[in-house]
Amino acid sequence: MTDLLKITNVSKAYTMDGVVFQALDTVSLTIKKGEFVAIMGPSGSGKSTLMHIIGCLDRPTSGTVSIEGEEIFEKNDRELAEIRNTHIGFVFQQFNLLRKTSSIANVELPLIYAKIATAERKKRSMEMLKEVGLAEKMSNFPSQLSGGQQQRVAIARALITNPSIILADEPTGNLDSKSGKDIMSILENLHTKGITIVLVTHDEDVAHHAKRIVRIADGKIISDGKPTKQT
Numbered sequence: 001m002t003d004l005l006k007i008t009n010v011s012k013a014y015t016m017d018g019v020v021f022q023a024l025d026t027v028s029l030t031i032k033k034g035e036f037v038a039i040m041g042p043s044g045s046g047k048s049t050l051m052h053i054i055g056c057l058d059r060p061t062s063g064t065v066s067i068e069g070e071e072i073f074e075k076n077d078r079e080l081a082e083i084r085n086t087h088i089g090f091v092f093q094q095f096n097l098l099r100k101t102s103s104i105a106n107v108e109l110p111l112i113y114a115k116i117a118t119a120e121r122k123k124r125s126m127e128m129l130k131e132v133g134l135a136e137k138m139s140n141f142p143s144q145l146s147g148g149q150q151q152r153v154a155i156a157r158a159l160i161t162n163p164s165i166i167l168a169d170e171p172t173g174n175l176d177s178k179s180g181k182d183i184m185s186i187l188e189n190l191h192t193k194g195i196t197i198v199l200v201t202h203d204e205d206v207a208h209h210a211k212r213i214v215r216i217a218d219g220k221i222i223s224d225g226k227p228t229k230q231t
Contacts (some may be wrong), residue, residue: 001032003069004196005054005163010063012049012219023049025219026063031165031198036191038199038210038227041130046219051200055088055167056080067164085113089158093170095150097142097157103129104138107157114161128156132186148179156185159195166190166197172206184209 007110012024024046031037041047052058053065056072067087075083090096097106109123116124129138132152142150151171158166168187172180188209191197199210207213208227213225 001034003030004033004035004067005029005031005137005198006064006066007050007054008064009059010050010053012046012050012058012066013061022219024053024060027216027219027221028213029221029224031196033164033196034191034194035212036187036197036199036210037212037214038142038201038207039214039216040201040204040207041181042202047200047202047216050216050220051167051169051198052199055090056084076103084163085110087164089161089163089166091151091154091158091166091168091171091174095142095147095174096172097150097153099142101154102139102141103134103145103156106142106153107160110157110161124160126158128160129153132156146179147175148182151175151179151183152186155183155190159190164196166195168197168199170201170203171199172201172203180206 007027007029010024010027011022014023027050039047039050043055049058053060059073066105067083072080072083104125107128108121111121111124126138132155134149134152134156137145137149145153172183175183184206187197199206201207210227212225213227214221
């Protein structure tokens, strides 16, 4: 497998009330195409900061990040937005769907930003909703869907631009156990199709669906390897 994401000596510091807080401290990480990686850590460990940097939502204080060999933080904000829309599909704990917008219109949204023609947008969005098992819910609004169904819409939206990476932030955090298992089954199925998934979680059960677990604490990677069998 070839390198897809390469993070080299990345640090991130915040200054609050004159006090410097080191959220990340010289973190280096390589993720290859087709990997399913979980990033784990407790609250305050730095995993959310790392996720924001991988997702081009925040810039590091120092170090470099490249996607498919392209250094991303040499770009201006407009170029970073294009990279997010092209390379990264986001799945959030809160779903982040437009409340007064149908499932198919929510899925279409990234294609509007990409200036894809209306007919093509509709066709691709319908196919993607069928892919996640929501063929009968295309016209439903988020309020008419269960939490698990809303997260399926969010996954369809994340996939619609054929991104390099699916970045899932606590994707089962707001779901009951059955819906959570269903969402993880969808992510596992996407992985078998060769899609690269980076999953951020604090849940051991969720992390063990991945093929590799990166553990972070106090802004540093403390372990990186295959998940061990749970007893």
